[in-house]
Amino acid sequence: MEWFASRLLRWFDEHGRKDLPWQRDIDAYRVWVSEIMLQQTQVTTVIPYFERFMARFPTVVDLAAADIDEVLHLWSGLGYYARARNLHRAAQRVAEELNGQFPATPEALEALPGIGRSTAAAIAAIACGKRAAILDGNVKRVLARFHAVPGHPGQTQTLKALWAHAEAHTPEDRIAHYTQAIMDLGATVCTRVRPACTRCPLAGRCEARSRDATASFPERRPAKAKPERAARLFLIVDSAGACLLEQRPVDGLWGGLWTPPERPVDTQAVSVCEEFSINETQIAAFHQAPPFRHTFTHFHLDIHPVYVRLDPGSPRAMDRPGVLWFAPATPQAVGLSAPAAKLLASLSTDLQEFQRT
DNA sequence: TACACGTGGGG
DNA sequence: TCCCCAAGTGT
Structure with a gap:
């Protein structure tokens, strides 16, 4: 040898x-x-x-x-x-x-x-x-x-x-x-x-x-600037504390995982609710939380959480493929991105916080 | 051939 | 706070 x-x-x-x-x-x-x-x-x-x-x-x-x-x-x-x-x-x-x-x-x-x-x-x-x-x-x-x-x-x-x-x-x-x-x-x-x-x-x-x-050795790869992106993440929560998640396309970021709807920063809560057949009259309150930064290998994503609380007794959005009501108290066995898991873990605490302010 | 794809640790 | 990058592969 x-x-x-x-x-x-x-x-x-x-x-x-x-x-x-x-x-x-x-x-x-x-x-x-x-x-x-x-x-x-x-x-x-x-x-x-x-x-x-x-x-x-x-x-x-x-x-x-x-x-x-x-x-x-x-x-x-x-x-x-x-x-x-x-x-x-x-x-x-x-x-x-x-x-x-x-x-x-x-x-x-x-x-x-x-x-x-x-x-x-x-x-x-x-x-x-x-x-x-x-x-x-x-x-x-x-x-x-x-x-x-x-x-x-x-x-x-x-x-x-x-x-x-x-x-x-x-x-x-x-x-x-x-x-x-x-x-x-x-x-x-x-x-x-x-x-x-x-x-x-x-x-x-x-x-x-x-x-x-x-x-x-080895030589360092030439540094490249990381693009900055921003998105709103809509945490739509019913009176039982369940949060609406949608399944992401299998190709691309977080493929196949379930996350709260992610939309461009100029998207309004009402229009997202509409996508899921939730009427404006069913919204009890909403609150914008401070953005936080999620760092990826290739870019930065500033996530702006928007909390939307629905009225008690208001019917849930229809269950259809790709839509899931996630109950943090009894978690379903599905894939969650790290930011989604973090937000869902502190969901009830955050909601109480907003109610006080 | 470059680029997309996640997250957390270390400097 | 920011940057690099770690038991790489698929397109």
């Missing part, structure tokens, strides 16, 4: 992480779910979601049989909800077309929705012992520094070079440990800021280290 993998594996035996939830009772399903959850998401964030998800869906057949609303419910707050929808679709395909058996090759895995090149390799390596190279954020950082790879990883040329290095270092033996090891090194030693080079098993041949330029 070559120097790189050999040094890394020796370090892993002593310092690697071996007690994460998905490292117990290893099978392809558990590894798959963990890898999807871990896409663009840190380990400490994933752990409680993974535990809840596995308790509810112990096997791929359980997941395949579930309602998508319940899957999104367990994903609420984790972000990138297309991951949950793809996970559900892939589970159904595995259960129905593959007799519940996971593919064991990177090629077959990558054919499933939500599984790309790196995730396919991770599952094949960790769960099936197949030699396959991964390239996640940790590995990119380790390799960019070790080989002093110029350019930022968003550039095609840079990405290609990093993949080539990843393939070249991947050993035949102990592939599962190696895969975990290189991620662990990036996560705990070769960190984005202030890497602990004195504890690094690869420091002796690290090109960035020898140039005393670890901070220059």
